[in-house]
Amino acid sequence: MMAALFKKPTNLKSIFSYCFLALLLVWACKEERKNQSKSPSLKISPDNAGLTLPDGFGVIKVADSLGNPRHIAVNANGGIYAKLRELVDGNGIWYLEDTDGDGVAETKQGFADYGGTGIYLDNDYLYASSDEEIFRYKLDAGGKVTDTKSPETIVTGLLAGGSHATKSFTLDPKGNIYVNIGAPSNACQEVDRKIGSPAMMPCPILDSAAGIWQFRTDKLKQSYGEGTRFATGLRNIVGLDWNKSNDHLFVAQHGRDMLHTLFPDLYDAETSALLPAETLYMLNEGDDAGWPYIYYDQIQQKKILAPEYGGDGKKTGGENTIDPVIAFPGHLAPNAVLFYTGNMFPEKYKNGAFIAFRGSWNRAPEPQAGYMVAFVPFKDGKPSGDWEVFADGFAGAENIKSPNDAAHRPTGLAQGPDGSLYVSDDAGGTIFRIVYTKK
Template sequence: MPRLHRLTTLVYSNFGTCQKYWNYSLFIVLLISFSCENKQGELPAADVDNGGLIIPGGFEALVVIDSAGPTRHITVNDNGDIYAKLRFSRDKKGGTIGLRDLNGDGKADSLVRFGDYESVGGSSVGVTIHNGYLYTSTVTQVLRNKLSPGELVPSSRTEVILTDTHPNVARNWHTTKPAAFDGKGNMYIPFGSPSDAGQDIEIYGPTGTPEGKGLDPSPEREMNAGVWKFDANKEGQVQTDGIKFATGLRSIVGMTWSPLDDQLYAIVNGIDNFHTLYPKLYSSWQAAVLPSETLVKITEESDFGWPYAYYDHLQGKNILSPGYGGDGIIVDRATAFDDPVIGFPGHWAPMDLLFYQGSQFPERYKQGVFVAFHGSTDRSPYPQAGFIVCFVPLTDGVAGEWEVFADGFAGVDTVENTGDALYRPMGLAEGPDGSLYISDSNKGKIWRVMYKGNKKEFGEKQLDEMNQLTANKTYIKTPVEGLDNLDKGSMLEGGILYNTYCATCHQRNGEGDNNRFPPLAQSERVNGEVEPLVTAILNGIQGEITVRGKTFNGYMPPHANILDDLAVASITTYIRSRWGNKASAITPSEVTKIRAKVVK
């Protein structure tokens, strides 16, 4: 048997170049798929350092795989096989990864890339198992394959269940399609909105209409900003084949059906750019902590208010959005919209949620929901925040205070730039034995969290200890206005303006976020001709660009109506002389000439 282990691992690890061995390796896996699992009731040994995680007493963790590639969501089959959705798939090798533990030590011995589809954009999420099918989502489609016992890679035909036919779907960075199922043959899919806060992006770009005003009524609520219900088993569907189930939801990355009350739940990413768009209404501190990211219970015809309203967890209520006449205090029409189950701090970027159903963990974890926070990119000049997995207790649908369940992903105490975080929690999945799996999107690291303590003795002591270990970390606690501002008033004008308007995306170290926003450090675009750089600052950028050999597909908002010529010149000069850049300075008069040519 050990020889079979080694042979299968070799074949799988070289799958991209050794496809001729595919049938043979699949045959071997079929023979040994169940013979190498750990004995019933036994959990594998944890890593000595719990894989770097900080978790409550009685819990232990191990690293299943250290680097599977930039992954998004994950799911685990009944035999322990793990499936992970890759962020990108443009090389024809497949956008899904299958992982198998061959010797029962909890570590993945075999990794195979598969999936006869090409995924565009970096927002691809969604991989789950439902009724014996592996459902996989890309930016544009929901696919499924029938799983057969023993198979790691499904040999069945790929069925296209849903296709997003929006003409600009690949440009919509809120387009993710996590699938949820109600057990009655229905599938639920969110359709995110392309704008930040309901502005006309086709005319004015992502920052919207002049002075940040939103369109009223918002046309995006017609075919975006909501959840649609479909037949989970019917091929060839498009959005108009579904039924609009709920609205007012800007960007959903994680969604699932709750076993607690038989209802649909989702985590929602809130509006960005409050201080940038509305500097007279919102301070940089308010923009760092607001608006809330929310956990919502979605019932038919519910409306959570986007883009007309947002939730403020500090005030505990819906507030009228500034693009529709709000000032951070006015409620007005916001009272008409549904409240979330709970509001989390702003920009933490919730990516996935999981209702625990196993028997391995203490009983309290079956009465609530786990949420994975990817971590912020736009809290500057305050520390970036999130980068944890939390647990929200629920009693009869009412949320208690959220608590940190897993920490240690960031690897540093103060995350000044998003790229400083070593790992970013992304996906959650439950194994057949009740273990909790957590994935990271930076390198594709996957952890397995297990409980080996006395379940009857687990309680306030362990929770208090966990709180003492995590509460004061800058990426978890609410920053103190002014005191926790990383600028401290010491930056020159160009640096101050950069950290106010640019660092939210490109980061304070100029390295971008390694995902949507490109680096400025040693960038050929920054060090090249001045006019294209200034044009980009004035008019923004949409669509794919290549910087330092890597393709990015984020949005850069226009700043022509926000920054004057002196401000643009200061920012340009600053970034052309920082982080190893050694390009010449630029004067306000040069910006004036460029503005006259390129700004309509």
Template sequence: MFTCAVALFVFMGFGWMAADTKLPAADADNGGLFLPKGFGAFVVADSLKGQARHIAVNSNGDIYVKARDHYANDGYGNVALRDTNGDGRADVITPFGKYDGQTYGTAMRVHDGYLYFSSELMVYRMKLKHGQLVPDSKLDTIIIDNPPYHEHQTKPIAFDNKGHIFVGWGAGSNAGQVNNRQPGSPGIGSPGSADNGNPWLKDHGGIWMFDANKTNQHQADGVKYATGLRSIVALDWDAKSKSLYTINHGRDDFRLLWPNLYTPWESALQPAEEFFKVQQGLDGGWPYYYYDPIKNKKLLNPEFGGDKIKEGDGAKLTQPLIGFPAHFAPNDLLFYKGKQFPDHYKNGAFVAFHGATDRAPYPQAGYIIVFVPFKDGRPSGPWEVFADGFARVDPIVNVSNAVYRPMGLAEGPDGSLYVSDTEKGRIWRIIYTGDKKTFGPAQLAAMETRKQTASNIKTPDEIKDNLFKDMPATSVVYSTYCVACHQNDGKGDGKRFPPLVQSEWVNYNKTRLIKVILNGLKGPVKVKGLSYNEVMPAHGSFLSDKQVAEVLTYIKSNFNNIPDIVTPADVSAVRKMADKQIHQHED
């Protein structure tokens, strides 16, 4: 690890490191990636302490990383990387930038001589100086959001050619329910009703436009540019069409919340991740509608009376350019402007799919980079698999099994494509060394085969690809209500949802554990030394004492926990205790 002082010495001794026109050699295994013929890849940096969210590459090849975990990164929110010997690998790695942030903070972009980055609540920038790796300029606060922290609060950013910055404002809700992620809970408001709309849409669930150069702006200082977008992480401006684009994360938990309406297979395939061309005034339809990628139409969400058939006024809403497969988790978007890659990729869009957590009992899906060819501001062909192999396992039964998960995309000054990973803090650089004149369908054939056959990409067969079909009977309650978050192996997803494996919350206080199931839990909480801040919904209103006892006995008797039995009488006693406390409070 080099310090800032060493980085300054490198600059003074060797001068500014301009981008080399000669490409470094790819790793023998392409850094573990599968790519179209003629492409190669190598690992630029590995095991960054703070892991990685979005990344940016400056005009001299310096790399800037938004850290996923400030605490693990010595309290810093960013990382700067430089290659001083021209081998393509970063040998100067310097953390910098101390500001409040948790694991959702996302943005890292270079724009107009500044480095812009975000936490969950703020968008910051620092002035970059010619040849200087770590900026020492003052930290400007550009956008200020109001606490508290909630899920989907990512703050991705993009810039147009008129001095504006666009900022995504995710909604801290799955489907706009009265009680978030609670089975059967109705949605708030009604479609098309301005007077009785969902409260999340007032100041969340959309994109706001601000002055890119003005400091200390609050949401009220901006313009509400688009609405009806649940969770926005992928956001980019296409200079060719002079338009803003985003890919919206579709809602989750059809099976968990509406088990009498959706089968596990239907829940795995619904709803689509929607790729939008964002014109001012766009309404994506959330939380009232979702996009069915099979029927290619907007349908009414069950929280608002939907039954998989009712369309309501969905046809009047902005329709997506593409409905990507469900739960792929689109986390970055980049329009390619470089000249290194074949002409096929010019002005097209690369998308980083972070990977699903909500496809059980089928293989988790996504964990890939895809490419969408573009012409005249719209897709000109079907989406293609560009890079696969990040997860390193097949099938991906639980999200925690995936070794790497692609997150951020950046284009280097020579047209290389950089990809960051959230799990191990790895960064790849993808290069093209083949013959651009002969690039065509033959070079893409193997990737098209992967699209149709790989378990993390293809549409699963309802019977053959059910990973639980040959397993012995387990907890019905767990497989219906718990597996989407805590996963089949009980390890959670590593950041959002905590593990049940050898958990102190499972093993040492039976009463507290029962209360969590009955009443839910709102973070932040610590589990096995790590902090989690998602909402655990209350299950007491729809699970019987027998069902609660069944699932807790299953959890305590598995996942390397201390075996124990929870009885319906145990659950009933805790319920009565809670009811008594409520009545005493009312009195």
């Protein structure tokens, strides 16, 4: 049509055609402007929903009062799946949709009769975990679950006793599932968290927990025993993601507690509030991160022998264990890891890692900390600079005395099809969407 408009008319018929095409083009342009004027703009909160972000970013409150959503996933059409730690009205998963394009979810569908933390989307399935099993649901072409009542069971019988029972997981591009089996213990004492109780040597927990187990996506009803222990010496992993830029699994560990309480002659309260580090590891099959025998001290930048195993806060250990790629202050509770591959955010964020910190309890007498989303820049698959706070203010107050006082506790991260970043919280039951608005 455009070629015809620019071709010089030579007779009456061609002049008529020329005029008709010109009028058609004018009408089409008017309709386009009309449609654009009707398209809603994103409903960005005027105060960024109380959050503090770098210049140029804005926040949309997608939904709230959802219960306690943990990990989340977003399909190609912007539909959001949120895994609930505990059931709400008999539902363990919410599916949320924004039907008018303003960024706020107008519809909500619930399904799945089990609580849990893990959820993951690929092109064909939605995967979700309870504390003992991993299920999957078939998706249609629009990324919606076709049958909410009859999921396939991929893995069953996972160890779930005691503390650290949640089963976070992720997938790689080769059909492998990586599942956290948290240690039902703080430091592998005979009586957990009891002053004077000796440590077990060797730690028997490592045979069945405190690591990442690998399963397959092409086999149904795999038992716990059919999995492979991919990595060990990891006390509890809630946040993990597969880094596609260097083809490796990255995990964020919750470090041990109660150094001062259990060993007051070696650690004062202030030191115990900051140690040990929360650590981000890059894993290869067979790696050992050292728990319970060592911990990482981000102040000394060393692996330190745990006091239960003869350490004094200075003796090093773990010569055959891996080092973290990044270390954070202690007791921040990293609950989600996401490698950003979108194009919305500035270039510095490309292939870097976002980490959601839920905030922990073992920081007295120091102020509570965490309740933020941090960012670690990456280049060539490795950290290329110091970590920084990306999104802050989730707690709702500058100083809180208890995690229960926090308005929001970040627990999940997901990337939208447009490159926006979604953050869930299990205190306010909110899902936030962070967008970059600068042109």
